[in-house]
Amino acid sequence: MLKVTIDNIPVEVEDGTTILNAARKIGGNVVPPAMCYYSKLKGSGGKCRTCLVRVAQSSAKDPRPMPKLVASCSTPVQDGMVVQNLTSPEVIEARKGIVEFLLLNHPLDCPVCDQAGECDLQDLSFGYGMEETATEEERREYPVIDIGENIKLHMNRCILCYRCVYVADQLTDQRLHGVLYRGDVSEISTFIQNSVTNEFSGNVIDVCPVGALTDKTFRFKSRVWFLKPMNAHRECGKCSGKVAAWMFGSEIYRITGRKDQYGELETFICNECRFEKKESTDWVMEGPRHIKRQSVISSNHYEEMKEQSIIHPIEGTMEKKE
Amino acid sequence: MGGKILLANIEIPGIRDFDVYRAHGGYSAVERALREMTASQVSTEVTRSGLRGRGGAGFPTGLKWSFLDRKTEKPRYLVCNADESEPGTFKDRYLMHHLPHLLLEGIIISSYALGVKTSYIYIRGEFKYLVGILEKAIKEACQHGFLGDRILGTDFSLNIYVHPGAGAYICGEETALLESLEGKRGNPRIKPPFPAFKGLYGCPTVVNNVETLATVGPIISMGGEAYAKIGRGKSTGTKLISACGNINNPGVYEIEMGLPAEDFIYSPEYCGGIPNDKYLKAVIPGGSSVPILPADLILNTAKGEKRLMSYESMADGEFESGTMLGSGGFIVYDEDACIVRNTWNLTRFYRHESCGQCSPCREGTGWMEKVLSRIEHGLGKMSDIDLLVHVAKNIEGNTICPLGDAAAWPVASAIRHFRHEFEEHVLHPAEVLEKESRVVKNRRFTIFEGSLK
Amino acid sequence: MENSTIINHPQFKREGKILAFSSDILKKVHSLISRYPDGQQKSALLPVLHIAQEELGGFLSVDIMDYVASLLGIQPIEVYEVATFYSMFYLDKMGKYVIEVCRTGPCAISGGEQILAYLQEVLEVKTGETTPDGIFTLKEVECLGSCGTGPVMQINTEYYEKLTPGKIDKLLEDLREYASKDKTDDSTWVEKFC
Numbered sequence: 001m002l003k004v005t006i007d008n009i010p011v012e013v014e015d016g017t018t019i020l021n022a023a024r025k026i027g028g029n030v031v032p033p034a035m036c037y038y039s040k041l042k043g044s045g046g047k048c049r050t051c052l053v054r055v056a057q058s059s060a061k062d063p064r065p066m067p068k069l070v071a072s073c074s075t076p077v078q079d080g081m082v083v084q085n086l087t088s089p090e091v092i093e094a095r096k097g098i099v100e101f102l103l104l105n106h107p108l109d110c111p112v113c114d115q116a117g118e119c120d121l122q123d124l125s126f127g128y129g130m131e132e133t134a135t136e137e138e139r140r141e142y143p144v145i146d147i148g149e150n151i152k153l154h155m156n157r158c159i160l161c162y163r164c165v166y167v168a169d170q171l172t173d174q175r176l177h178g179v180l181y182r183g184d185v186s187e188i189s190t191f192i193q194n195s196v197t198n199e200f201s202g203n204v205i206d207v208c209p210v211g212a213l214t215d216k217t218f219r220f221k222s223r224v225w226f227l228k229p230m231n232a233h234r235e236c237g238k239c240s241g242k243v244a245a246w247m248f249g250s251e252i253y254r255i256t257g258r259k260d261q262y263g264e265l266e267t268f269i270c271n272e273c274r275f276e277k278k279e280s281t282d283w284v285m286e287g288p289r290h291i292k293r294q295s296v297i298s299s300n301h302y303e304e305m306k307e308q309s310i311i312h313p314i315e316g317t318m319e320k321k322e
Numbered sequence: 323m324g325g326k327i328l329l330a331n332i333e334i335p336g337i338r339d340f341d342v343y344r345a346h347g348g349y350s351a352v353e354r355a356l357r358e359m360t361a362s363q364v365s366t367e368v369t370r371s372g373l374r375g376r377g378g379a380g381f382p383t384g385l386k387w388s389f390l391d392r393k394t395e396k397p398r399y400l401v402c403n404a405d406e407s408e409p410g411t412f413k414d415r416y417l418m419h420h421l422p423h424l425l426l427e428g429i430i431i432s433s434y435a436l437g438v439k440t441s442y443i444y445i446r447g448e449f450k451y452l453v454g455i456l457e458k459a460i461k462e463a464c465q466h467g468f469l470g471d472r473i474l475g476t477d478f479s480l481n482i483y484v485h486p487g488a489g490a491y492i493c494g495e496e497t498a499l500l501e502s503l504e505g506k507r508g509n510p511r512i513k514p515p516f517p518a519f520k521g522l523y524g525c526p527t528v529v530n531n532v533e534t535l536a537t538v539g540p541i542i543s544m545g546g547e548a549y550a551k552i553g554r555g556k557s558t559g560t561k562l563i564s565a566c567g568n569i570n571n572p573g574v575y576e577i578e579m580g581l582p583a584e585d586f587i588y589s590p591e592y593c594g595g596i597p598n599d600k601y602l603k604a605v606i607p608g609g610s611s612v613p614i615l616p617a618d619l620i621l622n623t624a625k626g627e628k629r630l631m632s633y634e635s636m637a638d639g640e641f642e643s644g645t646m647l648g649s650g651g652f653i654v655y656d657e658d659a660c661i662v663r664n665t666w667n668l669t670r671f672y673r674h675e676s677c678g679q680c681s682p683c684r685e686g687t688g689w690m691e692k693v694l695s696r697i698e699h700g701l702g703k704m705s706d707i708d709l710l711v712h713v714a715k716n717i718e719g720n721t722i723c724p725l726g727d728a729a730a731w732p733v734a735s736a737i738r739h740f741r742h743e744f745e746e747h748v749l750h751p752a753e754v755l756e757k758e759s760r761v762v763k764n765r766r767f768t769i770f771e772g773s774l775k
Numbered sequence: 776m777e778n779s780t781i782i783n784h785p786q787f788k789r790e791g792k793i794l795a796f797s798s799d800i801l802k803k804v805h806s807l808i809s810r811y812p813d814g815q816q817k818s819a820l821l822p823v824l825h826i827a828q829e830e831l832g833g834f835l836s837v838d839i840m841d842y843v844a845s846l847l848g849i850q851p852i853e854v855y856e857v858a859t860f861y862s863m864f865y866l867d868k869m870g871k872y873v874i875e876v877c878r879t880g881p882c883a884i885s886g887g888e889q890i891l892a893y894l895q896e897v898l899e900v901k902t903g904e905t906t907p908d909g910i911f912t913l914k915e916v917e918c919l920g921s922c923g924t925g926p927v928m929q930i931n932t933e934y935y936e937k938l939t940p941g942k943i944d945k946l947l948e949d950l951r952e953y954a955s956k957d958k959t960d961d962s963t964w965v966e967k968f969c
Contacts, residue, residue, distance in 0.1 A: 046512030047680050049720055068719040074512045097716030101685035134709055137692045160678065178852045179507070179678075180859040182490070184688035186678035191855040192837055397812075409879045409918040440812075447825065447863045448919055450932040454967040483810045484968075488821050488861035491917065505820035505847075507860040523815055564923060566881045572923035610880055610918075651922070653881050664880060671879050671917050677860075 002079040006030050006053075007087045019072035019083055020051055024262065031262070032085050033095075033124050035102070035209045036161035037073035038264055044166050045073035048159060049098050050124060054091050057082035069094055092128070099128045105139045105184070106210075107156045115211030117224040117296045120263060121159065142187060147177055148196035150216045150275045151205060155187050158212035164188065164204035171268055172198035188212070199238055202274040206257045206265050217275050218246075218254035225296045227253055232283035238270035245283055252278050258289070325552070327540045327560050328533070329576045332420050338455065340462035343423040349468055351539040355431045356476050359542075364435035368538060370546030372558035377403055377494070377531030378609060378649040379724075380633045389518035390436055391526040399527040400438040402429055402535055403499055404445040404452075407491040408609035409671060410651025413562035414532035416574040418445075418452050421536070422459035426482065428535035430468060431542055433480045436528055440481050444499050447488040456484045491675035495723045496529035498677065509679045510723035533562055554580030557632035561650055563592075568656035570594035583607070583629045584621045587654065600656035604739070607636060608648020610668050611728030613735030614661070615645050641735065658761040660754075661743045665736040666694035672729035683726040686717040690733055697744060700751025707744045711737055794838055800830055803965050804846065816847050820857055823847065824864055825964045833873075834865040862916065863932075870905040870912035871954050874898075875929045878915045881922035886938070890926040891915065893940050897947065910954045911947075 001012045004022050007030045013022045021039070023031045032053055037045030045051075051073045055066040060080025069091060072083070085091060103125060110116040142155035160179065165188070168175040176198075177190045190196065196204075205213045224246070232245040232255075246254045255274050257265035277283065291298040326332075336342040343349075355364050369384025390398060402425070406414040418425055425443075433441050445452060460482050463469040471479045485503055487493050493502045497511035500522050521527020537559065541549045550558045557579035563586070566572045571594040577586065586592045587602065596602055605620040606612060623629050624643035629636070636647040655664065673687040690713050696702045714730040721727070737744060747754050796804060804823055811818035823843055824835065831839050840854040858864045865873070876891045895901060898911055905912040921927040924936035935946060 046722060049680055049682055049722075052720060071512065071722075074514075076514065094716070094720055098681060098720065100716065101681045101689075104685045104689060134712070135689065137689065159681065160684065162679075175850055175852055178856040180856060181678075182507070182860050183673060183676040183678040184684050186684070191852065191859070406920050407918055410881050410922050412920045412922055415920050446920065447821070447861070448929060448932070450825075450964065450967060451934065453964075454962065457968060481810075485810075485818075486822055486825060486964075488825065489863035489916075490861050502821065503818060504815065505817035505849075505857065506853075507856055523812060566922035566925070567884055574923070606880075653922070655884065659884055664884070667878070667883050668880050674862075674917050 002077055002081075004077045004079075004081045004083065006083045007085050013077060017077055019053060019055075019070070019075050019077055019081075020045075022077050023072065023083075023085065030085055032072045033120070033127070034073055034262070035120055035124065035159060036163060038163050038166070038207055039262075040264060040268075041163060041166040041170060041207070044161075044163055046071045048102070048161055050095060050102075052091060052094050052098070054084040054088040055081060056084050056088075095128045096130065099124055100130060100134070102159050103129065103133070104135055104137075105156075106159070107139060109157070112220075113154075113157065113211040114214045114219060114224075115157075115208075119211060120209035140184065145189075146195075146216070147190055147213075148201055150202065150271070151196065152214045152216050152219060153188060154212050154214070155189070156212075157210045158188055159210055160186060160188070161209055163207040163209070164213055167204050167207055167268075168196070168198070168201070171200040171203060174198065199270050199272075200268055202271045203257065203265065203268045205274075206259070206268075209263070215254055215256075215274070217278070221253050222248060225299060227297075228301055229289040229291065229297070231258065231286035231289050233286065234273065234277065234283050236270060236273055239273060240267045240269070241273060242267060243269055243273055243283075244289055245280075245285070247280075250280055252280055252283070254278075261292075325560065325578050326576050327544075327549075327552075328417065328421070328424065328536055328562060329574075338420060338422060338459075340423060340459070340466060343421075344466070347543075348423055349427055349463075349466075351542040352427055352430050352468055353474060355434055355542050356474050356478060361435045361437060364431060364542065367541055367546035368432075368435070371541045371549040372546075372553075372556060373534065373537055373541060373549070374557070374633065375531055376533035376537070376561065376649070378408065378611070378646075380647065383530065383534055386518070386530075387432075387436060387528060389516065390528055391519045392437065394526060396525040397440065398436060398438050399522045399525055400429065400433050400436055400441040401496075401499065401503065401522060401527060401529045402441065402443040402532060403494065403496065403529050404443050404449070404532045405487050405491075405494040405499055406449075406532070406649075407446055407494055407675075408611060408649050408651055409668065410566055410606060410653040411564050411609045411649045412566075413564045413574050413650060415449060415452065416564070417532055417536055417562065418449075418456060422456050423463065424536045424539060425456075425532055426459055426463050426469070428538040429482055430463075430473070430480060431538050432528075432530065432535055434478050438528075439479055440483070442503060442522075443482060443484045444493070444503055445484060445486055446493070447486045450486065453484050453486055460484070490677075491671075492677045492723075492725055495725065498723065499529060500527065507677070509677050510725075512722060552578055554630065554632050555634055557634060557647075561631070561647070563631065563650040563652050565593045565652040565654070567652075567654035568596055568600065568659065569654045570597050577631055579630075579632045580635075581631045583631055586631055586652070587620075593652075593654065596654070596656045598656075600658065602654065603657045603659055604655045604661065606645075606651070606653040606655075606732070607631075608646045609651035610653065610671065611724075611731060612646040612648040613641055613644075613731050614665075614739065615643075615735075616739045619643050619739070620645075641731070641738075645735070660758050660761070661736050661740040662694070662698050662747050663758060665733055666691070666698045668732050669694050669729065672725065676725060676729070680722045680726070682717045683721045683729065686713050686726070687729045689713050690729070694733070697747050700747070700755055702744075702748045702751075704745070704748050706748070707737060707741065794831060794842060796826075796830060800826065800965055803968060807968060808847070817849050817853070820847060820849070820854065821861070822964070822968070824854070824858060828864060829964055833869050833871070834867055836866075868905075871910050872930050872950050873912045873914060875914045875916040875919075877917070877919045877921070877925065877927045877929075879918040882918070882925035882927055885925040887926040890928065890938050890940075890943070893943060894928075897943070910951060 032051040034051045035048035052069040053072040059078035147153045180189045227246040229244045234241045257269045288303045373383045374380040490508045492498045493508040498508040502508040517527040588595045602617040606614045623638045633647045638644045669691045673691040676683045676687045678684040714734040717726045718730040808816045808819045844851040844854045926938045927936045
């Protein structure tokens with residue numbers, strides 16, 4: 001086990017653990033935000049640079065600081081390493097800069113974006129965004145396309161995290177979409193009119209940190225904060241069948257995978273569960289999902305039904321009223 | 323000019339061919355290394371020589387070799403980085419064009435030292451004409467028993483293959499180069515792991531620049547210590563400098579490290595001064611990525627000492643008043659050169675060449691280019707100048723690979739040393755543009771006779 | 776790769792014609808593939824795309840890329856990703872001679888900008904366009920690594936350096952003549968590799 005200190009909090013982790021995962025072991029504010037890293041997708045991470053941290057001491061053996069900020073998602077810890085996340089003004093400044101870059105060409109069309117309310121980029125901008133934009137350049141624009149019967153691609157919103165490419169590589173037997181061109185004109189595309197139809201392709205929607213890949217069966221149906229996420233399951237021959245069903249009253253508006261506290265899916269689900277099973281009779285409801293208090297989705301969302309209590313009128317006041 | 327090591331025989335007619343090269347002592351270093359030395363002795367000589375990577379970063383070659391993972395059973399690879407694409411740099415092309423066997427000799431000896439059986443020369447696709455020259459040289463070396471199975475009757479076998487790129491500056495970054503060599507997009511890899519552990523095909527790999535590898539042969543011939551005596555301080559040996567821009571004699575020169583920059587610019591032996599009796603305005607001494615310096619700072623350091631052509635002296639004063647020797651792409655600007663136009667031009671290059679993988683570089687290079695284009699074309703605001711400094715600062719050090727730094731430094735340094743020119747563009751756009759178009763019209767087309775091709 | 780693929784390689788059609796390398800070139804392609812370790816045939820993608828572009832019509836259409844993917848046993852998207860990344864691969868039909876003028880720093884200050892303007896004038900096209908006779912396409916490219924001999928341009932991977940308007944006039948005349956005789960002074964990628 002290696003001893004690491006992150007923002008003055010010590011933690012012990014196994015050899016080979018990254019700084020980010022060590023921070024996740026501590027939990028709370030110490031955890032750097034991650035827009036491209038996804039623990040369940042091999043090779044992901046290192047690209048968005050939002051998880052940059054400062055290594056104030058490389059290891060017990062080599063107490064020198066690292067010369068540059070490092071991506072915490074792809075830098076393994078060493079014994080005696082001292083890391084600064086929120087305690088380093090340099091990190092905060094750099095992260096503000098990164099958010100500015102990510103928003104540079106982002107359309108900020110949150111009012112009409114299905115991802116609003118559960119968008120990592122929204123959260124990040126709330127945490128580190130500037131009040132005013134410094135840019136006056138025109139944003140780059142791409143047409144909105146379908147990359148499959150049930151998946152919509154808004155390339156304008158994409159931050160090129162590559163997660164959806166890894167999903168196609170690692171979950172499906174044939175990848176049909178990828179990153180094309182390069183530099184600031186690179187884009188996610190199938191290049192030719194190619195429909196992404198694989199059984200697990202729908203997971204690209206859940207791994208997308210922004211609203212670039214959205215569920216066409218849910219498109220413009222409702223804002224997510226009007227829905228109540230319920231844990232539900234069914235017998236499924238293709239996947240675990242464990243999903244989150246987003247309800248409006250007794251109606252299912254959409255099905256997604258179950259996301260953990262870092263926004264990552266617990267298990268990937270199949271397209272049949274996601275797109276085709278929209279009747280509440282298709283599912284066994286387990287109960288409401290936990291939603292962070294800070295989330296807009298938590299408003300009017302009751303995680304458990306308290307035993308119905310009867311309000312006894314205070315006698316005196318009652319009398320007074322009468 | 324004496325003291326040439328790499329280019330000593332360059333004037334000999336036909337030196338590109340095996341027979342001529344061999345007749346002038348070629349491949350004797352291979353014989354010496356393979357017959358008289360162990361692999362670790364070769365590495366030791368290279369370490370002793372103090373040779374530093376000639377691709378731009380100046381990392382000690384012996385140290386880089388020592389990192390190579392020798393514990394694994396996997397094959398090891400040596401990849402020659404011939405993806406020379408840094409604006410202002412054309413030394414490797416010159417070397418491969420005239421002395422392909424010198425490069426092969428270096429690769430053979432280095433492969434022997436590193437225990438490598440297959441080596442690739444990754445050459446930029448635009449240098450297609452060099453592919454034929456290198457393939458021919460490889461064929462000749464095979465025919466004479468210096469390549470292939472059991473070289474010179476020893477147990478050492480080696481194959482060298484040429485692999486062309488297809489137009490991407492980023493593939494000069496070693497991990498992007500490896501990705502490209504594997505048939506993928508040239509996206510730099512996230513490090514760690516470093517190529518010494520997981521390089522080509524996940525195997526331990528060393529990536530060295532053409533000039534670095536070409537120097538290995540002479541080091542073995544003369545001995546590491548003798549090589550280390552040449553040059554100055556930690557900048558040992560000689561360095562190829564490709565000089566271009568507003569000078570009388572553009573071309574590739576081999577200089578001993580430590581030559582004063584002033585001598586290099588004005589001596590008839592080298593650049594031969596500025597044409598048309600113009601004044602020297604600025605120099606980018608190490609390829610377009612390194613900070614630009616105004617005339618006074620390239621001739622003398624801020625301390626008042628003579629600026630020398632060495633890693634240390636170029637870096638004297640850090641970025642405040644110094645720069646870097648980089649790859650040795652020496653670009654000279656005369657009094658007519660417009661720094662704003664030039665900075666915009668280079669930023670357009672970095673925007674075009676960014677792989678687009680990480681957000682600061684992908685978005686930042688494009689942003690800087692747009693702002694610079696506005697200023698250059700008379701549409702800039704005073705606040706744009708500080709905006710550029712802000713964007714450059716946010717890119718620098720925060721990217722996956724050094725391309726981000728390479729894009730940020732020219733902008734930051736141009737504003738640091740020539741802020742008044744940017745302000746002039748903002749305040750008096752019409753006058754500036756009028757002057758520029760006059761300069762462009764009057765510039766003579768070919769003012770020099772170069773030595774290439 | 777198995778030898779059998781040489782005989783049984785898939786055939787793709789373009790404009791009714793069967794699209795494939797000739798057997799001679801296919802042999803060379805397979806010897807290129809053999810330069811890389813077993814299972815790493817994808818490494819040959821860049822050189823094979825160079826050859827395909829040169830031999831099969833001057834640009835990489837989707838069917839050519841699919842053909843290359845099948846030769847190397849990789850997914851078509853892997854070829855699209857690569858072909859769109861590198862600037863030497865053309866995705867649209869090009870003129871017989873693609874004139875690529877260097878526009879980067881050192882070339883720009885030694886006359887590159889005027890050379891480009893001159894070419895636009897005499898060819899009567901803008902950057903990115905092809906002349907109506909289909910002979911020339913004019914392109915701007917970044918540094919060609921010929922900074923000491925600028926201004927420079929590359930035509931179908933051959934370098935032309937220290938350009939002047941006079942030199943360009945002569946060159947264009949020669950190329951027009953070559954084009955009418957359907958001959959080229961280039962040697963091909965395949966020749967370079969043997």
